Amino acid sequence: MKLLVLSASTGGGHDMRAYALSNWWNKLGGLSHVYHPLENTFVGYKFGCTLYNLIQKKIPRFHSLYFRFLEIANLHRNPRKIIGAPTYIETCRAFNPDLIVSMHAHLNHGYFQLVKVNLAQKVPFTVYCGELADGVGFSKHWVNPQNDLFIGPYEEGVSAAHRRGMPTDRTLVGGPLLREEFYLAWEDEYKPDILSKYGLDDSKPIFLLGTGANGVNRHQKVIRAMKCSDIDGQVVALCGSNQRTYEEVSRIPSTSNLIIKALPKIEACSMVELLNTSSWILARPGAGLTTEAIVTGCPVIFDLSGGCMPQERNNLNFWHQRTGDLITSASPNQLVNIIRSGRKISRLKIPLESSPRVLLDGLTNLIR
Numbered sequence: 021m022k023l024l025v026l027s028a029s030t031g032g033g034h035d036m037r038a039y040a041l042s043n044w045w046n047k048l049g050g051l052s053h054v055y056h057p058l059e060n061t062f063v064g065y066k067f068g069c070t071l072y073n074l075i076q077k078k079i080p081r082f083h084s085l086y087f088r089f090l091e092i093a094n095l096h097r098n099p100r101k102i103i104g105a106p107t108y109i110e111t112c113r114a115f116n117p118d119l120i121v122s123m124h125a126h127l128n129h130g131y132f133q134l135v136k137v138n139l140a141q142k143v144p145f146t147v148y149c150g151e152l153a154d155g156v157g158f159s160k161h162w163v164n165p166q167n168d169l170f171i172g173p174y175e176e177g178v179s180a181a182h183r184r185g186m187p188t189d190r191t192l193v194g195g196p197l198l199r200e201e202f203y204l205a206w207e208d209e210y211k212p213d214i215l216s217k218y219g220l221d222d223s224k225p226i227f228l229l230g231t232g233a234n235g236v237n238r239h240q241k242v243i244r245a246m247k248c249s250d251i252d253g254q255v256v257a258l259c260g261s262n263q264r265t266y267e268e269v270s271r272i273p274s275t276s277n278l279i280i281k282a283l284p285k286i287e288a289c290s291m292v293e294l295l296n297t298s299s300w301i302l303a304r305p306g307a308g309l310t311t312e313a314i315v316t317g318c319p320v321i322f323d324l325s326g327g328c329m330p331q332e333r334n335n336l337n338f339w340h341q342r343t344g345d346l347i348t349s350a351s352p353n354q355l356v357n358i359i360r361s362g363r364k365i366s367r368l369k370i371p372l373e374s375s376p377r378v379l380l381d382g383l384t385n386l387i388r
Contacts, residue, residue, distance in 0.1 A: 021050040021387055024117035026127045028058045030072040031331075032232050033150050033308035037197045038123045041148070044200070044376060048384075053115050057131060058124075060111075061104025076232070080304075081327020091160060096126045099133040109138045118387050121146045125161040132164060144168040144386040148197060148379075150307040153338035154180035157330030165190075168386055171379060173197065173311065174370075176338055194379035196311045196372065199288040203372050206296050206316070214293045218256065218281060225253040227359075228294055228318070230303030231260040238325050238352070239269050239282075242302065245352030247278055251359055254279040256294060261285055292316065300365040302355065305332040310339070317369030321358060322348045343368050 023045045027038035035054075042052040058065040075082050096102055112120075112135055120135060120143055122128040128147045135143055146169040149162045153176035163170065163184040170186045171194040172178040178191050196202075215222055227246075231237040239257045246255065259266035259282055269282035283290075295301065295316040303309045305322045313320045322336060340346040345366035349355040358365075 021045075021048075021119070021384065022115065022117045023050055023052040023383075024112065024115055024120045025052060025054045025123060026120065026131065027054055027056055027123040028069055028127065029056065030069050030124070031076060031306060031308075033306055034123045036199070036308045037148060037150055040197050040199050041121065041123075041379075044380060047200075048380065053117075055111055055115075057104075057108045057111075057127060061107045064103065076329065079326055080324075080329045080332075083327075083329040083331070087157060087159075087330045090126070094161075096131065097129040097161070099130040099137070102130045102134065105134055109134055112139060117143055119144050119146065119383060121148055121383065123148055123150070125149070125159040128164050128167055129161065132167060146171065146383060146386065148172075148194070149177055149181065150197070150311070151177045151180065151331070152307055152310065152335045153177055153341065154183070155330070155334035155337045157333045158184075159331075160184060169382060171382060174338070176341065177334075192378070192382045194382055195376055196315060197376055197379060198312065198315065198372070201288040201292050202312065202315055203374055203376075204292070206292065210293070211297055214297050217293070218283075220254055220256075220281070220297075221279070224279065225299040226294075226297055227253050227255050228298035228301040229255060229257040230301050230309050230323075231258045231262065231265075232304060232306060232309070237262070237265060238323065239265055240272070242352045242355060243269065243272055243278075243280060245356050246359075247272075247275060249356045249360070250277050251356065252277045253299070254281065256281045256283060256298070258283055258286065258291075258294075302349065305335045305339070307331070307335055310335045314368050314370050315372050317367055319365035319367040320347075321355065321365060322346070324348045324350045325352075339366075339368060 025038045027034045038054045042054050045052040132145045145167050148171045158180050163181050163186045165185050170181045171192045173196045175193050178193050229239050257269045266282050266284050274280045295318040300319040302321045302323050343366045
């Protein structure tokens with residue numbers, strides 16, 4: 021069984037889910053390929069992805085305008101207007117998939133029609149939408165009633181698709197789609213080994229500073245504010261692919277109160293370990309990292325410095341609906357005040373099964 025996964029590098033969640041699905045499919049004995057039509061067919065579309073990531077990194081609140089433009093422009097809904105379509109069609113023909121899964125809202129209308137018209141055999145076309153719930157950032161482009169199946173991680177996201185016209189008999193609550201390490205059972209007895217691995221002290225709380233795949237964070241300002249306020253604890257700053265941030269944080273000296281650890285890009289197993297041992301994580305409310313916190317039960321302070329993207333609102337809605345609480349920080353000083361207040365940081369834990377079995381069964385059933 022050959023699976024073609026369509027993705028885009030806007031943010032980090034789409035690719036995280038795309039490669040996670042690819043790996044799970046290969047474990048089933050199938051063959052998979054992840055392809056980025058926007059980045060590999062037309063330089064203008066590639067620029068749009070780069071612009072998306074730049075806005076996310078520099079001025080998140082500006083995404084309200086960019087998101088509204090994309091909702092109205094309908095750039096990829098008409099197959100006849102898609103630039104670079106021959107390259108996309110040739111890629112699909114060369115791989116000759118038995119099933120196509122789109123991980124991105126803009127890849128399941130015009131790109132679906134191009135496959136439908138230009139491939140010799142009928143290929144089931146599915147969408148996996150990582151949005152956790154409905155909200156102002158739930159794009160209308162996620163929903164194409166002609167697709168064979170719409171899959172979401174939780175009921176709230178699937179219900180949002182129903183409200184936008186997706187037939188209920190072609191939807192599936194498939195559960196989260198994460199890297200394999202998140203499905204392994206966690207035991208508290210692992211904690212001493214984890215603390216030793218990262219040089220951490222069990223007597224001090226661990227504060228985890230998260231980062232997006234594109235290095236979106238405010239680590240330096242946060243750490244300096246915590247140092248100036250004599251916060252007692254251990255800061256583990258995840259720097260991802262942002263080498264500059266890693267080097268700058270590494271140069272900030274620890275104090276007797278605040279121990280500082282900077283980590284470059286880490287493997288999934290390390291992310292699981294840190295989420296399970298930290299007192300809380302400060303992170304943007306992206307779907308990927310929010311879901312990872314949910315399945316591990318790590319408390320979250322949502323970082324809204326620079327404003328909130330429409331897509332992030334969906335995930336904040338999910339958290340608030342499920343917990344009745346929502347703690348956000350728009351500045352380092354506000355974070356310090358939250359820590360000093362002693363307020364309990366809300367957590368939400370929805371355990372995973374040993375594999376995304378429901379999702380994988382739903383996909384394989386389309387081929388049979």
